[in-house]
Amino acid sequence: MPEAITAIAPGNRLGLLFRVRGRSVWNRALVAVREAPVRLTTAFLLIGVVWLGLYGLFRFVFLQLEQTPLEAAVAIPMVFNFFFLAMLALLSFSNAIISYGSLFGRSESSYLLTLPVAPLDVVTLKYLESVVISSWSVVLLGMPLMFAMAELRDEATSRLLFLAFFLAFIPIPGAIGLFLSWGIARFFPRKAARSITIVAGIALAVLVVGGLRTLAPQDTDQAAEVWLQSFLSSMSFVEAALLPNNWVAAGIDHALQGDPLTSLGYLGVTLANALFVGWLVVRLVARHFDAAYDRASASRATGTRPASNASGGIAGRVFFYLPKPLRLVAAKDLRTFFRDPAQWAQLTILFGLLVLYLTNMPTMKLGLQATGWFLMIPFLNLCAVSLILATFTCRFVFPLVSLEGQKLWLIGVLPMRRSRLLWSKMAFSMTVTLVVAVGAMVLATTMLRMDITWTLIHVSVTVAICFGLCGLSVGLGAMLPMFDESNPARIANGLGGTTNLLISVAVVAVSLAGILIATYRSRHLVPGMIPDVVSLACYVGSMTVSVLAGIIALYLGGRRFDQAEV
């Protein structure tokens, strides 16, 4: 007879689950080192180079800010406040997507639930895993910002404190994301797509209406000080005492001012709240996990009949310029995209953020006397659109090749070169991003009442950056794929995805640096005048960097994809 199996108490299998996860990661690392050492080393080197580049860039920006102490005193704490507020929103969303996929969509959850392991252990594992997966690339990107500031203030000890603030902060969006994913599974599983469509549609409509309202004529010649005051006043909500970004920003500010004790106090507040909210949400979700899992499974079991075949028809028309085989692949991608609520809900929210940004952008005429802050607005607008584009391509375009996954055999037996598939991915992503980005840029230049020369320059740069970012994401997606993963969020947050994110940000930074120089040199031009040769060279150089980055990535990705064994 078998030995007696004792009753399994909740919690005592968590260590085992972590050990297995650790072993999997270790085995994965060993395989990567053994089978693709050059690729792995290159990825780490690129991450290192880009990390140092970002550090240098942030250091330069802070140095510039320090030259105007008044603006620096106001701007630097706000930079951190906004940074962590943005992190709170983005990481909550990212955690929600990852938690939903790993708790309610992955076969591992189903497997674990048939074993004598308590839901509390499964939820705790998935929560911590989601926090690590979604946050590590952000921490990697955020640390250059923190370290540059610490270096500038000669506060070497602040670096450790900054890292501690990051680590204390990230469980909060993790808990919010977990709670959201559970809520979605528990309360609107059966018609998830329809529910998300309605919510996102209403949100988008409100944003667009708000945006159109701001297109109405406004007082266009406010003094810089008045505008700055009004801008800071409208942004004061980010300093609400209950928002975690405020605790972190205040803690960092105190550390920079040489007050480590108060800073430690804020660290304690952040950590205590993070631990409490994490504990509370994990307990709550674990307690009601069965019901949520059951409803999520029910929504999968019923299946959804596509509302219409409109996406196929649209694809046929939108991708008219592609040869038929590539058009079919692009149409398939578009259908898949529109039938995956998690995917396009993210797009809707990103697009919504863009509209929100545009609708809150100050509308004013760029007068002849425009200098300083005013001159920076069109440039900052280009920065914002470029960074949102980079987020978009890293989140949605990079996983496209990996998502072909186990179905690659199908592509492999088709009568076409495999690398041509990349061109269909490129066409698909370029079409979508160009519509969004060029639309946003035209709207922005209209609101800023820029003359035709500047409008053309900014739109051309946007097109070049679009090409570069899409090329990078498609090419690197083929060079550093995760074929065994079906969750786009996990693919985007893997080593390949993070490499792509860092390289994309670096390419955007280099391109924008050229635009910054050209903008600065052109600050005294009157409307209609053509910028000087050096400025034009900077524009052309910036666009060339983006386009070349895209072409090189596509070429290398295509070569690797052709040679890959499927």
Added chain:
Amino acid sequence: MTHPQRPCAIELTGVRKSYGDKVAVRDLTLSIPPGELFAFLGPNGAGKTTTIKMIVGLLRPNHGIVEVCGQTIALNGLAAKAKLAYVPDQPFVYEKLTGREFLYFVAEMYGLSSATRDARLEKLVEQLDVSEFLDRLTESYSHGMKQRIVLAGALLHDPSVLVIDEPMVGLDPRTIRVVRNLFGDLTRRGGTVFMSTHILDIAEALADRIGIIHRGELIAIGTLDELRREARREHSLEDIFLELTGGATCPKR
């Protein structure tokens, strides 16, 4: 055939499961005593997998009670799952673990001592012939290899109830024979096997009793002879199945 020390069985009482308007399982009452190999048959989409998922605690019935080894799965799932093993039609293994690491994980999950684990593992490795690839990452396994490792994992803690969905898919003839023997061995020792399959020859050869589900309803249950009597024909299980599920119009070669 009932083992005095293992009074375990599967008991479903008035179980109903619906997905929105669609009723997947309708008022299912089923009792499977210890020591029985029960074959659960039905056309695609009949409600087999939904029933299985309710038995193993992955889904909750809208009405009715599911009991495994005397424990109501909705109330005391951990105790029931400790005596249960489930092998789904798509076997799950951790891709970045070796077969041995995966089996060690399963053994520890069920609280087996190292000595017991090693002894049982040695026997199962030999029976299922997995030694050749046991120390390779499971990502390199074929479907059949994964199925063998998952079967070894399911049998490692010597479950009282084994629930298995399409057990023979992807297995070679030798392994099919081994699995048949393993099932027979388990039921002889008082264990219960609940098997869903489309391979009617296997059900005909192995099952003590057969249940046929169609459109969520249990339309027939009994031994093969009882089903023949019900169908009033001396036919094969395939003929009975097709007749009961409305597939009799399918031409016979």
